[in-house]
Amino acid sequence: MSSQMKQRGARPSKREQLIQTAVNLFGQYGIHATGIDTIVEHSGVTKKTLYAHFRSKEELVLTALRHYDGQFRNSFMRQVETKARNPKTRLLAIFDVAETWFSQQSFYGCMFINAVGEHSTPGTSLRYVCRDFKRMMTEFILKLCIQMGARNPQHLAEELALLLEGAIVTAQVSQKPDAAKIAKRAAAVLIQKHSSHEAF
Amino acid sequence: MSSQMKQRGARPSKREQLIQTAVNLFGQYGIHATGIDTIVEHSGVTKKTLYAHFRSKEELVLTALRHYDGQFRNSFMRQVETKARNPKTRLLAIFDVAETWFSQQSFYGCMFINAVGEHSTPGTSLRYVCRDFKRMMTEFILKLCIQMGARNPQHLAEELALLLEGAIVTAQVSQKPDAAKIAKRAAAVLIQKHSSHEAF
DNA sequence: CATAAAAGATACAGATCTGTATACTAATCT
């Protein structure tokens, strides 16, 4: 029975410092290119402490990905729900939120896409984390599609999710933040097509 | 004036062996995770010979990416043009070709997307190669959009390119080769919308 | 205050990474 206090709002614990530093470095430089020493330097925490909190680099990687998962999802969904009130406009707002994301100086693409690009072996924990993240995003979109009364919500959600992925990658590779605008334009057409009051 | 012969169709030169091995390994495991020693082992060429042909790993990386660029583009476009005759069906055929690509055992996502995920610094040669590849793909789509007489070919091409990117990433991360089918479904809607004889 | 846990500082072991050097062999061209 020792440091059981969760330090809510207090200055971050060493563990949190490590995780946040890992998220930042992995996000910018990738996982393989980011050494433990680099994380140690940037976090201001010694290697000993790092290995007291995490069994290995792999464990830190997984923890960092999961942490970023929650962090990103919360932020993204909250922004969407703040920007618009009804389901249909929220679906479109997704791409507005994406655009501000793409325009950030610290935008290096989707961390999970990049992670999978470095780890092709299927069935690993890392792959599950990444897959689950994408699944969760699609489900978020799906709920909105159901709420707006789409004719085939599953189909529409899959299509919009695809557009979002495409926009992320295009913004990253081709350095065009306005890929979000293109996606939004296409999304509007698809949403219109799936609206019940459509004369198909 | 020595080995100026290009060896058309003959057994591959050491250089070609190295490049092809590099393409395969970089594609599967990523660039940072693939060491020179691994390439040497798999290619059956000694390290000395490798460094006789390439100044550094970076030069081999760039050469491999450029080689794959041409290789992929030729194969992809030829398949699309073989599968369908008129522009509109060719645009849809893109996603059929993509699906067979995604279904291959050796599918590890788009090499250029993965490469950028590992190299965030903008303005580097690697980034240019990747950007140019995507640009070329979009232009291929654009030509078809113009040929089919789309109302706004640039817009349609951008949208379809986005769908393709999204399908690639989704097939890779979520291991769903039928992401191509979803993209095709959405593409059909967008193409329909851009057809001149549409009652908008 | 005293004791124990957490963390800092630093060195190190062993593996791997890029790139080079040395010595020998096979192929090629004049």
Place this chain on the structure above:
DNA sequence: AGATTAGTATACAGATCTGTATCTTTTATG
């Protein structure tokens, strides 16, 4: 045939990588 090139085999230098060990200092708690 003779000379040059290309390639093999192998060792090695120096840096970096993950993970551990040692020793001291700070911090928290009873």
